[in-house]
Amino acid sequence: MSFKNQIEFLKELQKNNNKEWMDANRKWYKEVRDEYIGWLNSVNIRLSAIDDEYYDTPGKKGINRINNNLMFHPNKPVYKDHFGAGFDKKPQTADFYFELGIDRCIFAGGLWRPEPKVLRSVREAIDYDGEELQKILNKKSFKHLFGALYDDAKLSKSPKGFSNDHRYIELLRNKTFGVETTFSTKLTFEDNFDERLIEVYKEMLPFRRYLNKAITV
Template sequence: MNFKNQIEFLKELQRNNNKEWMDTNRKWYKEVRNEFIGWLDSMNTRLSVLDDEYYDTPGKKGINRINNNLMFHPNKPVYKDHFGAGFDKKPKTADFYFELGIDRCIFAGGLWRPEPKVLRSVRDAIDYDGEELQKILNKKSFKNLFGELYEDAKLTKSPKGFSNDHKHIELLRHKTFGVETTFSTEQTFNENFDEKLIEVYTEMLPFRRYLNKAITV
């Protein structure tokens, strides 16, 4: 799919980030949204054959709202500057997220600031077999694509129940277990962009499987 129509819409929306402009251009918005949903549907079908446990996520179910939540973020503009969607969106599992923005697109996945019970399960898994997670993170192709774990909230000391000299203390201190990689918006115009998404999804899959096993076992 060529995302130029979506990018052009987003650029104009950011120049006119208000309900009046959106109402006037509602037909255009529905056009680019439906095109995006159609692409999500096709990728959902392709990704489903890569994992026996893939959770079917049609485009209408995976796509995020373009409105910002002004109740919790009153200082944000009315509308976002990107189209976002999730694949393999089984509730309460590590996610896989795609974001198409004006300046870049993002692939991300994992657990973002999970609730204490879930976070404890991940830490217990690391305590039991953290070597397996470290092996995934250290894989050359994984590091080349994602680098390190996403730098978010992180403890300065050991979490409760774990010693400061634990062999996996650096992993245990994380509150978010996620990774991401970015591409320029121009790269989304390439004919092989769909293959890039599949490449990223496949590379991230062992990481997400480790987390899902930790929180479901």
Template sequence: MDFKNLITFLQELNKNNNKEWMDSNRKWYHQVRNEFVGWLDELNDNLLRQYDDYYDTPGKKGINRINNNLLYHPNRPIYKDHFGAGLDKRPNTGDFYIEIGMEESMFAGGLWRPDPKRLASIRDAVDYNGEELVDILEKPSFKKAFGGLVEDVKLTRPPKGFSEDHPHIDLLKHKTFAVMAKFDNTLLFQDNFNEKVFGVYKEMLPFRTYLNKAITV
């Protein structure tokens, strides 16, 4: 995967974020996109061989559109400043997300502001077996990789049906259950970058499994 070419494309797109530029550079875009899809296919095939429960997600299925959704975010530029994709993308669950940006990239996973039904299911799981989630989040290697849950919107008071003295009240107040690990793009050019991807996937897997079990069982 020629990450240098991908980053150069994003930098030029960022300076010329309009349909006219994209139309005149459509061949370049498809070259970069196709190579990115091929790299995702390689990751997908390796993960499929390593994990019995992995959900087969070919690159074309996992890659996100480069166009921003202007219907809901009309003030955003036409095109994103990154290439993003989700692997292990079982329908209606949290996937393993990879984003390659111009200067910084990231891995992420979990559920970002899930709908009320799924959020209630997660809270039920925390109420029933919050110790398991705490153990996952407090594992030293997990904390080193991700720090902790993404700090997003949280309730100031306990959610309905829970008291302030609940042993896991801080977790119950979260409305986003996701983790991320940002990294400098110099990592992309290391010979063992793919192995690092697999390592992050493995470290994150118990967290994603906990959440996905909560919203599907």
């Protein structure tokens, strides 16, 4: 699947980001959404075959709404400029995210500003075996693909219950434990795009499993 139909739809939507245009092009939207869900279903099957702990996530469950939440973000446009979806979306765990945009796409995963109880569990895991997480983050191929942890807000001091001279204080200060990599949308037009997605999924898997273990243990 090349996603050309989806990209063309997104381009036109951003020129006409309003409910009137969407209503007039509802048939086109349904077409590109159904195509996208069909692709998500095929990837869901492939990922479940390579990951014994994979949580079955059919396309209709994985796909995100295209509407922006104007209640919490009133200054945003009515519709998003991308199609987003999650894989391996077991509730309250670190899933794998894909975003198809007009100019760029994103692979991402982890925990974005989790609730205090979850965040505490991750920090306790780091306190117990932070060397394991550090090893994952320092792996050459991981760093090449994702760089470092997602650059988000951090505590200015150590979290409650942890000393300022803790060996892994820089990790403990994070409020978000996620990674992402971006690439040109042109990559989605290539025949081997699905294989590329699977490579990224595999590279990120130890990171996500570490987080999920921290949450569930």
